[in-house]
Amino acid sequence: MITTKFQQAIEQAEKIIMFTHVGPDGDALGAITAMGQMLTARSKQITMVVDSPIPPRFAYLPLIEDVQSKVDPWAKFDLIIALDCGDERRMGKPFAQLKHKPDVINIDHHVTNTHFGTINWVNSQATSTTEMLYDLFMALDVDFSPELATSLLTGLVTDTLGFRTPNVTANTLKISGELIDAGAALSTITMQTLNLKPLSTARLWQVGLNRMKLEDGLMWTAISHEERARIGHKSDSSSGLVNFLADVDRAAIGVVLLEMEDGAIRVGFRCRPPFDVSALATELGGGGHPQAAGCTLEGPLAKAEAMLVDRCKELIAQQSPNGRFQ
Amino acid sequence: MITTKFQQAIEQAEKIIMFTHVGPDGDALGAITAMGQMLTARSKQITMVVDSPIPPRFAYLPLIEDVQSKVDPWAKFDLIIALDCGDERRMGKPFAQLKHKPDVINIDHHVTNTHFGTINWVNSQATSTTEMLYDLFMALDVDFSPELATSLLTGLVTDTLGFRTPNVTANTLKISGELIDAGAALSTITMQTLNLKPLSTARLWQVGLNRMKLEDGLMWTAISHEERARIGHKSDSSSGLVNFLADVDRAAIGVVLLEMEDGAIRVGFRCRPPFDVSALATELGGGGHPQAAGCTLEGPLAKAEAMLVDRCKELIAQQSPNGRFQ
Structure with missing residues (x-):
């Protein structure tokens, strides 16, 4: 823990700028608004920046309207705090x-x-950056308001799905539990961040489920750029569809292929132990965790799909406990 | 709490029979196997019965293989424990x-x-019967094994989705958190009870999403008996599809109609506050909670669907904060 160093650094600083990563998720925004609230309560002049x-x-989220996307390059600050950023580039242009x-x-x-x-x-055992901030704030004897608890619980809920x-x-x-005691509303956070979705997501699932196939333990689907454009799907995520496919009991691995505007194919893999998709994703130029990984392939879609189906079926055969997935 | 009365009752009993409800869910089976483990540890002769x-x-689940569906009507027991049963009939024939x-x-x-x-x-504030059993067992100074924690956490996870x-x-x-500390594996329980599903569920969603419609804040779908038979869907639940529809941000209410073998129509309603579907469900002969309710209607399907669409649109107009759902 960095309690003492952190305390010294913020005591010596007056003007503090905070950054979190581009394409911010709930942990990124929960962490920056939580830190912003804590520093405001200590009478610091704060600037919160997200390049997205x-x-x-x-x-x-409390203070979310104060988060800005740009900052004067010549502005002077006494301290920078980077939250939930794996490297410097994740903080973006500002x-x-x-x-x-x-x-x-x-x-x-x-x-x-x-x-x-x-x-x-850096604590890679923590589920989220806000889980780390909870420990830090406890060590610093911070008073937890309902608003601060809301920001922190948002990171915990979203990064753990x-x-x-x-x-x-x-x-x-x-x-x-402590954050709920402090006034955070778990069901509101879950509804806003995990359950609510645009109509385009329901339509993406509609198209994806119509194309779904199950062969030899592989459950997969592929969605073309034309289809995504027709239904107004903007992101490069399957919005949970890949989890839904992988959780069919007869599937060992679930895969979703999404064709992007530029012809690249975004691929998501999911599986349950003992299966492990991380090596395959890494070999194809991507990466991730044993049971959740991804990569980007060159098109055309049909060629990428045929290659992936072959590779995944091989993987399933290799990794099946009895040499064959039932 | 009933600690003293409960302790006296089980101290005086040698042969104890436990029941939970027909069509058992995770809380029912978690509760009966948890109680079974606790009583076995106290050297009682136990019988666990579920009429399904x-x-x-x-x-x-630990001890699940010892749960039986029948019992000799002439057998003699010293005590009956009913778990998660709202009334006597829920214990079924045995x-x-x-x-x-x-x-x-x-x-x-x-x-x-x-x-x-x-x-x-009876504690209607508890999320689950196993949440109540946790309190009871704590009061009784029960030693929590990983197996006992697994049964108890199963009820908490499943009844809270x-x-x-x-x-x-x-x-x-x-x-x-305490049950995980005692050895329960949260991710295994979540995977087994909430995520894993048969292929027929993915096909039900496929059919349901193809029929989905959004009008005036109502997001609904209807699935015929023929379609359910074709894809091998057996239950009278939409397996989460109604929640998925209700959680589209432009929907005020989500509804799924399922036509059963006998021609009856099973209806599930879901909504977010300030909307409330319980009165409509009750008026139609069903019931439930403000944001999750259900009823059974007479067929034919198209007639039930037309009536429900009208009634739900009226309800949305009445309950919309500005007189109209945006």
């Missing part, structure tokens, strides 16, 4: 363009963190 | 046919419980 639009579903760069405190839970800060606190990822510990649930 | 087949996804009925301890969390026992402990129902409290999460 804020998704509307996070509008309930950080890169800063002419005067003071010390950087780097707080993150990604195993791939490059330790780019002056002070680095509602306590469903394998890295959830007893401590994750106990911290979440 | 056990769904295969619960095969991981209970009804028992010739010698000793005292009944009724432990349940349903608000509609009829207090049919000799000793009744993975901590997503509005009745989840800080205490629910803290208890769950």
Whole structure:
């Protein structure tokens, strides 16, 4: 833990700028608004920067309207705090363009963190950056308001998909219980961040489920750029469809292929133990975790699909406990 | 709490029979196997009865293979424990046919419980019967094994849909944390009970999403008996599809109609506050909670669908904060 170093650094600073990563998720925005609240309560002048639009579903977060996408490159700050950023580039242009760069405190839970800060606190065992901030704030005797608890619980809920990822510990649930006691509304956070979705997501699932196929333990689907354009699907994520396919009991591996505007194919893999898709994803130029990985392939879609189906079926045969998936 | 009465009752009993409800869910089976383990550890002769087949996804539960579906009507027991049963009929035939009925301890969390026992402990604030058993076992100084923790956590996870129902409290999460500390594997329980599904469920969603319509804030779909028969869908539940539809941001209410073998139409309603579907469901002969309710209608399907669409659109107009759903 970095309690003492952190306390010294913020005591000496007056003007503090915070960054989180481009394409921010609930943990990124929960962490930056939580840190912003804590520093405001200590009478610091704060600036919160995210080099991306804020998704509307996070509008309930305290201080979220104060998060800005740009900053004057010539502005001077006493301290930079980077939250949930695995490397410097994740902070985007506003950080890169800063002419005067003071010390950087780097707080993150990604195993791939490059330790780019002056002070680095990286805990890859934590489910989320806000889980780390909870510990830090407890050590600093911070008073937990309902608003602060809301920001922190948002990171815990979103990065664990509602306590469903394998890295959830007893401590994750106990911290979440404390944050509810402090005034965070779990069901509102779950509804806003995990359940609510645009109509285009329901249509993506409609198209995807119509194309789904199950062969030899592989459950997969492929969605073309034309189809995505027709239904107004903008992101490069299957919005949970790949999990839905992988959780069919007769599937060993679930795969979704999405053809992007530029012809590249975004691929998501999911599986349950003992299957492991990380090596295949890495070999294809991507990466990830044993049971959740991804990569980007060249098109055309049909060629990428045929290659992937072959490779995944091979993998399933190799990794099946009895040499064959039932 | 019934600690003293409960302790006296089990101290005086040698042969104890436990029942839970027909069509058992995770809380029912978690509660009966947890109580079974606790009593076995106290050297009682136990009999566990469920008047239904056990769904295969619960095969991981300790003692589950000892749960029987029948019992000799002439057998004599010193004590009956009813778990998660709102009324006597929920225990099914094996209970009804028992010739010698000793005292009944009724432990349940349903608000509609009829207090049919000799000793009744009903707590409708609890998310699950196993949440109540955790408190009881703590008061009794029971030693929590990983197996006992697994049974108890199963009820908490399944009855809250993975901590997503509005009745989840800080205490629910803290208890769950304690059960993980005691050795329960949260991600295994979530995977087995909430995520894994048969291929027929994916096909039900495929058919349902192809028929989905969104009009004036109502998102609905209808699936015929012929379609259900074709894809091998057996249950009278939409397996989460109604939640998926209701969670589209432009929907106020989500509805799924399922035509059964006998021509009856099973209807599920879901919504978010301030909308409330319970009065409509009750008026149509069903019931439920403000944001999750259901009913059964007469066919034909098209007629039931047309009536429901009209009624739901009226309801949305009445309950919309601005007189109209955006």
